[in-house]
Amino acid sequence: MEDKNIVLEVEHLKTSFFYGKKEGKAVDDISFKVKKGEILGIVGESGSGKSVTAMSVMKLLGNTKGRVVGGSINFMGRDLLAVSDKEMRQIRGKHIAMVFQEPMTSLNPVLTVGEQIAETIVVHEKVSKKEALARAKELLDTVQIPLAEKRLGEYPHELSGGMRQRVMIAMGLCCNPDLIIADEPTTALDVTIQMQILELFKKLREQYELSIILITHDMGVIAEMTDRVMVMYAGCMAEYGDTATILKNPRHPYTKALMKAIPRLDEKQEYLDAIPGVIPSIFNLPEGCRFHPRCRLATERCRKERPDAFTVDGRTVCCFKAFEEVKESL
Amino acid sequence: MRYLVRKILSLVVVLFFASIICFLIIHFIPGDPAQAMAGPGVSAEDVEKIRVSMGLDRPLVEQYITWMGDIITKGDFGESLINQEAIGPLMAERFANTLILSFCGIFFAIIIGIPFGIVSAIKQNSFIDLATMGFSILGVSMPIFWISLILILIFSVNLGIFPATGSGTVMHLVLPTIAIGLNSLAVIARMTRSSMLEVLRQDYIRTADAKGMPYSTVILKHALKNAMIPIITTIGIQFGYLLGGAVLTETVFVYPGIGRLLVNSITRRDYTTIQGCMLVITGLFVILNTIIDLLYHYFDPRIKKA
Structure with a gap:
């Protein structure tokens, strides 16, 4: 790889789910890069393929009916799709860590918090249990859990949701990974805790030059947290690029609609500008551009052809209409 | 406390x-x-x-x-x-025999049943799974006395490896142990399989995978410990069943246990002996259940607070 700063490079990733003979294209031709110390946001409605993208990178689709069917995933010069299960287990937790959406159920109920963090360290760093527990305590301090010493001996059910998510983050951090994938880490938490957790991510990024992929459906979180963003819709990329640029001047109708759908406190709104319709099932995807049934600007061409990606002022867009607009403005 | x-x-x-x-x-x-x-x-x-x-x-x-x-x-x-x-002394002697047999039976059932169940669960719908579960249906369906007779036929009459009846040596215990344990083995294997399948779908298993735990650790530490509660319950029930239900095995193998004592007492209307046997069997069953309740604690810390 030419650029040493690139931690993760995903190209033309395709992941499908198979039920009998039916193939559901959950992720269909997604490409993105994550640089060192960068936060990449992936945003989209539920069912747009964000989590599946993350699970594909982690190679955690094994227990599901899903399978990567195309593309490449390059992590620090290694082709993840080519490594064995055993090698992948050595990468997971040590080089790439993941924080999940469900803090309530993601920790093992019958093992203490300390044990769950320490075992990860023991497996990857080959240190003694005692040393690992000492490190676990430091990590709990890092993620700002008070009374860390006492918490080590407690079970997940004795902790609140926010605490559990902090434990998950501590677990993710325990071997100083290069990349953390956080899949809606704050969705299950209440708003004040959300802020604290997000602040924590920011702090950790600065402290450790950590790269983070932050998956969310919240445009506010994207604006607050990320350097670059990829907007996904029905398994496809809609718009991808610099966060500030995209938020200031969104090109794709879906990005625009998402931003309009954010309720605003400073304006009195009679109705929330929601996007009409629902995201299609991966087993029943529309022809052409996947967003066209819900797009106010859709033309005949959108119904038949799938738009190619084009690049304009530092971002990539997949939309015929946006392309025309750009051409006109030139 | x-x-x-x-x-x-x-x-x-x-x-x-x-x-x-x-x-x-x-x-x-x-x-x-x-x-x-x-x-x-x-x-x-x-x-x-x-x-x-x-x-x-x-x-x-x-x-x-x-x-x-x-x-x-x-x-x-x-x-x-x-x-x-x-x-009293009569029961004590008989009861000791039954305990030995039941312990051997349940031990046999656990040692083989749990690994069978685990393998079945992680290789769900594979040939191994089908074979194990098929075998286990067979195990549940075969009546004990019939298994006993077949075992005697094969291993005592034809092969002459183990004695057909009596008690006193380890060799005497082998066939009754298999006969009495086979049912429980099948039940435990099936329970282990379904419990493991349930647990393997949980989020915390995905977490264990995501932090790069070796596969064996994921299965034996993260999954099995969670799956143990229903398995422990099943083992307890099966053990109680072995204690009380050893009658058939004891009869076929002419093994001097409490089950046979009870049955003989019933046919002879020996009321005082019936009373005694019932009390002892019931008492043991209840104590056993208490021990199992206490074992839950070890496997599930959430129960402590409840």
């Missing part, structure tokens, strides 16, 4: 009620114990004499207190109605 005290208190209460039921059996079963003891063709006066000597004419409460009192203070379960032998 408080939990332990509470458990033991409830154990005492349950045992108390169980003992009342065991005691009352003698009065519920049709037929007069005094008459039974006297045998046929004895005059009504003699029967009456026996009744008085056995204390059967006194109020029920008094009879119960005497009976229970003797058991608790002296370990005296009374005498057999048939041969006036003391029931």
Whole structure:
């Protein structure tokens, strides 16, 4: 790889789910890069393929009916799709860590918090249990859990949701990974805790030059947290690029609609500008551009052809209409 | 600790009620114990004499207190109605035999059943899974006496490896252990499989995978410990079943256990022995369940707070 700063490079990733003979294209031709110390946001409605993208990178689709069917995933010069299960287990937790959406159920109920963090360290760093527990305590301090010493001996059910998510983050951090994938880490938490957790991510990024992929459906979180963003819709990329640029001047109708759908406190709104319709099932995807049934600007061409990606002022867009607009403005 | 005290208190209460039921059996079963003891063709006066000597004419409460009192203070379960032998020592000896057999049976069932279940679960719908579960359906469906006979036929009559009947040596235990344990093995394997399948779908298993735990750790530490609760319950029930239900095996293999003692006593209307056997079997069942409740603690820390 030419650029040493690139931690993760995903190209033309395709992941499908198979039920009998039916193939559901959950992720269909997604490409993105994550640089060192960068936060990449992936945003989209539920069912747009964000989590599946993350699970594909982690190679955690094994227990599901899903399978990567195309593309490449390059992590620090290694082709993840080519490594064995055993090698992948050595990468997971040590080089790439993941924080999940469900803090309530993601920790093992019958093992203490300390044990769950320490075992990860023991497996990857080959240190003694005692040393690992000492490190676990430091990590709990890092993620700002008070009374860390006492918490080590407690079970997940004795902790609140926010605490559990902090434990998950501590677990993710325990071997100083290069990349953390956080899949809606704050969705299950209440708003004040959300802020604290997000602040924590920011702090950790600065402290450790950590790269983070932050998956969310919240445009506010994207604006607050990320350097670059990829907007996904029905398994496809809609718009991808610099966060500030995209938020200031969104090109794709879906990005625009998402931003309009954010309720605003400073304006009195009679109705929330929601996007009409629902995201299609991966087993029943529309022809052409996947967003066209819900797009106010859709033309005949959108119904038949799938738009190619084009690049304009530092971002990539997949939309015929946006392309025309750009051409006109030139 | 408080939990332990509470458990033991409830154990005492349950045992108390169980003992009342065991005691009352003698009065519920049709037929007069005094008459039974006297045998046929004895005059009504003699029967009456026996009744008085056995204390059967006194109020029920008094009879119960005497009976229970003797058991608790002296370990005296009374005498057999048939041969006036003391029931206590007889039961102790038989009971030890049954315990040995049941322990061997359940051990055999656990040692093989749990690994079978685990393999089935992680290789769900594979050939191994099908074979294991097929075998386990076979195990559940085959009646014990039939298994016993087949085992005797193969290993004693044809191959001559193990003795067909009797007790005393390890060799004598092998066939009864397999016969008695096969059912439980099948049940435990099936329970392990379904419990593991349930647990393997949980988020925390995905977490364990995501932090790069070796596969064996994910299965044996993260999954199995969570899957153990229903398995432990099943093992407890199966063990109780072995203790009480060893009758058939004991009969086929002419093994001197408490099941056979009970059945023989029933056919001979030996009420005092029946009472004693029932009390001991019930008591053991209840104590066993308490031990299992306490074992839950080890496997599920959430129960402590509840």
